[in-house]
Amino acid sequence: DTEVTQTPKHLVMGMTNKKSLKCEQHMGHRAMYWYKQKAKKPPELMFVYSYEKLSINESVPSRFSPECPNSSLLNLHLHALQPEDSALYLCASSQELPTDTQYFGPGTRLTVL
Amino acid sequence: AQSVTQLGSHVSVSEGALVLLRCNYSSSVPPYLFWYVQYPNQGLQLLLKYTSAATLVKGINGFEAEFKKSETSFHLTKPSAHMSDAAEYFCAVSRYGSGNTGKLIFGQGTTLQVKP
Numbered sequence: 261d262t263e264v265t266q267t268p269k270h271l272v273m274g275m276t277n278k279k280s281l282k283c284e285q286h287m288g289h290r291a292m293y294w295y296k297q298k299a300k301k302p303p304e305l306m307f308v309y310s311y312e313k314l315s316i317n318e319s320v321p322s323r324f325s326p327e328c329p330n331s332s333l334l335n336l337h338l339h340a341l342q343p344e345d346s347a348l349y350l351c352a353s354s355q356e357l358p359t360d361t362q363y364f365g366p367g368t369r370l371t372v373l
Numbered sequence: 374a375q376s377v378t379q380l381g382s383h384v385s386v387s388e389g390a391l392v393l394l395r396c397n398y399s400s401s402v403p404p405y406l407f408w409y410v411q412y413p414n415q416g417l418q419l420l421l422k423y424t425s426a427a428t429l430v431k432g433i434n435g436f437e438a439e440f441k442k443s444e445t446s447f448h449l450t451k452p453s454a455h456m457s458d459a460a461e462y463f464c465a466v467s468r469y470g471s472g473n474t475g476k477l478i479f480g481q482g483t484t485l486q487v488k489p
Contacts, residue, residue: 301481303463316476350416354475357475358467358468359424360475361407361419361422363419364409366416369414
C-alpha cells in the first residue's frame with residue numbers, strides 16, 4: 261500500500277481564519293514533505309520532516325506552520341493567509357534516504373478569500 | 374547543482390500514436406531520476422524511477438524511459454497513446470538536502486493532449 265491521505269480535499273478560508281491541513285501515511289516512512297503547487301506549475305517544496313524533526317524549511321512565511329506529531333502524521337497550520345496563498349497543497353512521504361521515492365497524497369485545494 | 378529541463382510545455386498526439394516526452398538533466402553526481410504524472414485535480418503518481426540498475430526503465434501504464442548519460446537525457450515514451458494518458462507529466466531529479474533528506478527538483482512539466 262503506497263497511500264498518502266490528505267484532509268480536507270477542499271478548504272475555503274478568510275484572511276483572518278486559522279485552519280489546518282492534515283496528512284497521514286501508514287507505510288512506515290520516516291520522511292514527510294509539504295509542497296505548494298500553483299496552476300500549471302510544478303510543485304514547490306515548503307518543508308521536510310525527517311524522523312519527526314524539521315529538516316528543511318524553504319524560507320516559507322511564518323503564516324505557514326508545520327507540525328509532525330508522530331511518524332505517521334503531518335499537519336500544516338495556516339493563519340492570516342493571503343489570497344496569493346491559494347493553491348494545491350500536496351503532502352508526500354518517503355523512506356529515509358534522499359534518493360527514495362516520494363509518494364504523494366491527492367492534495368488539498370486551498371482558496372483564500 | 375542538479376536541474377531538469379523538459380522540452381515542450383505542450384505535446385499533442387493522436388490516439389494510438391507514439392508518445393515522446395523529453396527530459397534533460399544536469400547533475401554533478403549519478404542522478405536518481407523520476408517521471409510523475411498528474412491528472413486534473415489530483416496528486417502526483419509515480420510512473421517510473423531510474424536508479425542506475427538498468428538504463429531502460431519500465432513503468433506503469435505502458436510507459437518506459439531510457440537513461441542516456443552521454444546525452445544527459447531521460448525521455449519518456451509509450452508506443453501507443455490512449456485517451457486516458459492525457460495529463461501533466463513531470464520529470465524530476467533528487468538532490469541531497471540537509472539532515473540526509475532529499476529534495477525533488479522538478480521540470481516545468483509537459484501537458485500531454487491525446488486527440489481521438
